Amino acid sequence: MSPESSSAPVESTQVTAVTDGVAQVFTWEADARIEVRSLGRKVAIEANAAGLRTLAGHLLVLAGDGVHDGSHLHLEDGNGLEEGSVGLVLERCDDE
Numbered sequence: 001m002s003p004e005s006s007s008a009p010v011e012s013t014q015v016t017a018v019t020d021g022v023a024q025v026f027t028w029e030a031d032a033r034i035e036v037r038s039l040g041r042k043v044a045i046e047a048n049a050a051g052l053r054t055l056a057g058h059l060l061v062l063a064g065d066g067v068h069d070g071s072h073l074h075l076e077d078g079n080g081l082e083e084g085s086v087g088l089v090l091e092r093c094d095d096e
Contacts, residue, residue: 013027013028014026014027014028015027017071017073020068022066022067022068022071024061024062024064024067024071025061026057026058026061026073027054027057028054028080029050029051029053029054029057030050031048031050032047032048032050032051032053032054033047033048033050033051033082034046034047034051034054034055034075034080034081034082034085035047035081035082035084035085036075036081036085036086036087036088037085037086038086043086043088045088058073058090059090061073062090062091062092063092067092068092069092069093069094069095070091070092070093071091071092072089072090072091072092073089073090073091074087074088074089075087075088075089075090076088
């Protein structure tokens with residue numbers, strides 16, 4: 001992860017998704033940097049402190065009351081993740 005280049009939003013950014021009448025607000029902290037790399041059968045998520053707080057916030061949104069099974073957020077190279085990252089989908093699944 002290079003500190004010079006970042007595809008994450010520079011300013012704090014919010015995205016609101018509404019699914020079945022339930023609003024989910026995902027927030028990126030200013031200067032968040034998140035990189036996702038494929039290591040064969042493993043995935044490495046490397047992030048600065050703002051990036052880790054951003055990911056934690058996304059997970060808390062998906063874990064919130066009233067959020068439906070199957071709700072998800074796509075993070076991709078240039079869309080919330082550092083350039084060169086592999087895509088990452090965060091999804092709620094309440095099935096056991």
